[in-house]
Structure formats: structure tokens, C-alpha cells
Amino acid sequence: MKRPTIHDVAAAAGVSRGTVSRVLNGDRYVSTAARLATERAIAETGYVVNRNARSLVTQRAGSVVMVLSEPQEKIFEDPNYSTTIRTAIRRLATRDLSLVMMIAGDAGDRERVLRYVKGGHADGVLLQSTHAGDPLVDALDGIHIPAVSCGAVIGRENVIPYAACDERGGAQQMTRYLVEQGRRKIAMITGPMDTPGGIQRLEGFADVLGRKASKKLIEHGDWTRLSGESAMARLLERSPDIDAVFAASDVMAAGALSTLRAAGRRVPEDVALGGFDDSAVAMSTHPALTTIRQPLAEIAEETVRLLLDLIDGAEHVPSVTVPTRLIIRDSA
Amino acid sequence: MKRPTIHDVAAAAGVSRGTVSRVLNGDRYVSTAARLATERAIAETGYVVNRNARSLVTQRAGSVVMVLSEPQEKIFEDPNYSTTIRTAIRRLATRDLSLVMMIAGDAGDRERVLRYVKGGHADGVLLQSTHAGDPLVDALDGIHIPAVSCGAVIGRENVIPYAACDERGGAQQMTRYLVEQGRRKIAMITGPMDTPGGIQRLEGFADVLGRKASKKLIEHGDWTRLSGESAMARLLERSPDIDAVFAASDVMAAGALSTLRAAGRRVPEDVALGGFDDSAVAMSTHPALTTIRQPLAEIAEETVRLLLDLIDGAEHVPSVTVPTRLIIRDSA
DNA sequence: CGGGCTACTGTGCACGTTCACAGAACGATT
């Protein structure tokens, strides 16, 4: 049993293909009689438009591709993805766009993404956690395709519009809070220094501490729990009198917490601990993490909105940053 | 500047469309001279095949849709999704299939999914966390489309093939371990009773305890941390002399842990605590959770394999279950 | 030398839409 086509609907409704097409796309100039008849015929036949045929002539794909950049394999245990994906799906659905997922880890992956986009199979690209210097960014810029990023792309802030939380301001909030609590020797565990969360959260930290933010009190992690553990260990060894730590993510904070506990430091009595993200893990540690909440759903929402604007023909859209909030729990 | 078509390639190579098409699809009967010429022409022109045109004639979509079932909004903070998605993308990519994501929360969402599939825009469907009685399952079965599930669909085990961990066996492992540790009054916090993880983990629990698994020692959660907290509170109130708890997920175990701590119970000294999943949260609680590891990547891998078999024309594929492993940490 | 096989190539058609255009019906205006 073949799927009904627009011809079948036209026949059933007693009108022509053109009229059915007009009804389908909400064109002007369709009599109510014809409209009713076709709508009935559509319902009766169970017709559903063939996107391929449509795309072939309209040159529009009807889908958006979301590219996950993941340099090192699997290490990235980012809990943010689910929220972003969910939000993007919902938001795109209102425009009848579907979401295609792709991974851009190595050169082969990037090639695949590029082929897909070049083939005209996506109306836009949604970048996720792209690191500085990713060759895909320039490649995409070379083609003429709407692209936005969820979180800034370091070094390409003016090429790829983005929506992100106020990374720097959030870090300032946390650092200021730690200072206000009377902490004097505050260390930081940063994220990778080729991501906005890595760079800008450190900047916010330095903004508040000024020259008190010595190199000795800064260690770099890679967002993973394990890196938080070892960064904390290095910090303790170098400066045993630390009385506060700001980790650039909750997951790394959880790692730092383990190390602190193993070293016999009480949190928050001996060492105050601050995280960032307010992800699920923040509630499951003991003590629960004092952290900076970034409104992920809102960020995702904005990112998609920017992309839709570009797809609709906007020449240039302004990046947006949304404010963060200090969530005080038990670790600081 | 228009995108090059198969015509352009043919012209550049000095052959016909047919020959280019044959080269593209790896057909027999192409002379090496012609092959080389077309391959060169493809590289020169930067040609990439138009999937829409291809799909239009082959009646194949070149993509698979993954459906996330999420009855209640947002509550589902499942850390498993990312792994499954990632694995599916990778695995499908080897067959040049792309992954489209959709959500099936309410009737409108299901309608959308159905339209998409009916429109012939997917070669197969990958179900994720589908609950018992989901009308989408029967609807999909009504159409003739390959569909598999990641985790069994309760009540439709014979309709939708699946790959899953040995839920029941895993629960037995944990329960047996708790018994071996000398625990006498063991309670359980289950998942929702319309999911395989809810039902079968409880079955495994009951298998080992026999009639000692009284109703009084069983409480139901909904996978969330909060539900773990409150289930634990109810258990403590009803049976203060509990000396072990098996939570059907790590996240719920983390919630139970909070409640236990608030009630002044030491873990594992007073109460042993077991989780399930071995998700990221298992390492961030204190004490770290003793839990049952389910090999998510492997399960996802198998699920996709089953789907590919169906797409390739297999009439019927056998569901597979992969073994779990007891991970002993500090909570039991 | 004719016939059959193999290896290869080119061409017309179909896939299911949208879009531009031509034209019909009809009332209003000159």
C-alpha cells in the first residue's frame, strides 16, 4: 500500500495539485470551499507531505544540526547536554524544524559534518562546547550557513553569535562571596583554557582578588571529576594554608571535595568550597555545594532564537549573555 | 554560486550521469578509467550528493529517529541519555545514517513523531525510556517501520526488540551482597512500576529475600533524587530498625543518603546503602556508592545493531541482555 | 563468420513537491 501523494489528495478533493499545495503552505487566494474540501481529503487519505520532494525544490532542509565538539574521547561527562538538546528540540519543533545530532571529535568527524552541511541538509548549525581553534568554525564560516553557538567560541566571538551565561560576572559573585565570608587564602581550579568557562571564570576570579590572585593559587582542570581531585592535591601540597577554593564546575568541585576530605580538611570549617553550574551533582555531595547557577534552559532557548533569526534572513544578530545567581548551600 | 550536481560532475569527467551514479554507489561495471576520471571530477567540483533527491527515488530516508519519552516535564534528570546518544551517533555514522532527535511527552508530540515517520523521513526508530502503555508503541507497530528500544518496553517485549542490562540479575547481585554482609532488615526504594528498571529490579530483590521481602520494606520512587529522599523518610518512620537499603538508582540512593544522614544514621555502619547504574553521581557522594554497573555504551551499541539488522531486512531480531557488575565502594 | 557472453556506457523516466505563469470567473468601473 503506497503512501498517498499530493495527487491523491487533489483527486479526492476534486481540485488540482496547485490548490492542495496552496492549502498546505497557507497561501492566499484559496476559496473556503476548496480549502475545506482539501482539508477533508487530507484527513481522509492520511496524507503527510514528503519533505524530500519539498526540500528538493525549495532548497530548504527543514532541519538544524547540532554539533557536539568532543576533542578527547568520552571524558566529557557534561550533564548540560540533555537540557540543551531537549530545549532545542522543543523550540525547533514550533517551526517544524527537526534536530539532527552530530559529533565533531576528529578530522573525519568534521569532514562528515561539513559534507552534511554542504549537501544542503541543514538550514543552520548549533555549536556546542566548541574549543578555541576548532577548524570547523572557520570551515563553516566559509560556507554561507547560519551558525550560532551555545557558549562563546573563544577567538571567534565576532564570527559566531552565541548565548551564554555571564561567566565572568558569575565568577565574580562567587569570589566576592568567599571574600565576604572572611576567607583570606582563596585558590581556584579552572576549566580548560581554550573554553570560555575556563578563561572567563578565571578572569572574574582575578577581577575580585586583584594581585592577591597569585599564580600559586591557580590550578587547571579539564572539567572532569578526576582533574578536580588532582588539582586540589597540587594546591594543598603547594599551599597547605588555603582556606577557600573556587572550582570552575560542580563536577570538579566534587573531585576537590574528595581530596580535601582525604587530607583531613573539613568543609566548610577549614576550607570553603564553591562550585559553578548548579548541576545535579551539586545537591548530591556532602556538604551540598554552594555554587553559581547558570540558567541552561534559558541559554539554550536564546541560542535557538538567534539561529532562527539568522535562518529567517537576519544579516547579523547580537550575542546575548544571561545573568547567573549565587546559590548558597553548605560548602561555603 | 550554485552547488554542483551530478550533471556537472559528469560533464567535468567526460562521462554520463549514469556512470557517476555508479561510481557514487559502488556499482559493478565501471571501467577504472571512468572511475578515476569521475573521482577526480568529484574532488575538483567539490560535489556532494543531494540526499533529498536520492531519498526521493530510493524511498530511503538516510536517517534514524531517536524518541525520548518524557511523560512528566523535566523531572527526568537521566544522566544516561548522553552516552546513548553519543554511541548511537557514532554507530549510525558508519552506515551514513544521521540521527534525528524527537521528544514524545504528550499527545501532540506523539502526533509529530508519527507524522515524521509516516512521511517516510526515518528508516528506523530508536525508543528510549518508554513507559508501559505508551500509545506511541502500538502506533509505530501499526505502521511498518523498524523499531527497537533501549531498555525493554513493559508489556510489549515481544513487539519491540530491545537491548538492556540484566535488571533482575543485577538486583539479585546487590541484594545477595547485602545479605552476605550480614544485613537482616533490608529495604528497597524502587523506580516507577511501569518501567523495566522499576519492576525487574524489585523482582530481583524479592528473588533473593523470598518472603522476607515484606511490603513494609518497599517504597516506590520516580528516579529523582527528591523521591529517594522522601521514600527513605517513609521507610525510616515505618521501620526504624532498617539496617540496609537498596535504591534502584544512584540518584535516588543519593537522596536516601541525605535523609539517612539527617536522621543521624551512619552509612554504612548503621545502614548499608546500595545503588544501581554506576552513574557519575555514585562517585560524588560521601561515602561513595556501592552500586551495580550497567554497561550503557554496550547496551546502546547493541540496540543500534538490532535496529540496523531490522533495517537491512531481518524479519525478527532477538532481544539481548548484557550482564551487570557489582561495584563495591564505601556505602555498603 | 555468426552468435552468445561479458563488461561497460548513455538515456528516459519516475520520485513528490513548489513555483511561475496563464487563464477563468465575476463584479465594478468607464
Next chain:
DNA sequence: AATCGTTCTGTGAACGTGCACAGTAGCCCG
């Protein structure tokens, strides 16, 4: 009565492929 504009409808062409088919060339065999 002729012209015009508005609203509505049908039709042919195009989008870029794959596939069936016909056809060509070369070779071997009887």
C-alpha cells in the same frame, strides 16, 4: 458594452537523483 482588477484555479516545468533498459564494443567458441 467594453475594459479592468481581483480572486481563484489548473498546468507545465524544474529540483537532483537512481534505476531499468537499450545499446556498444570486444572476445571467445563453435
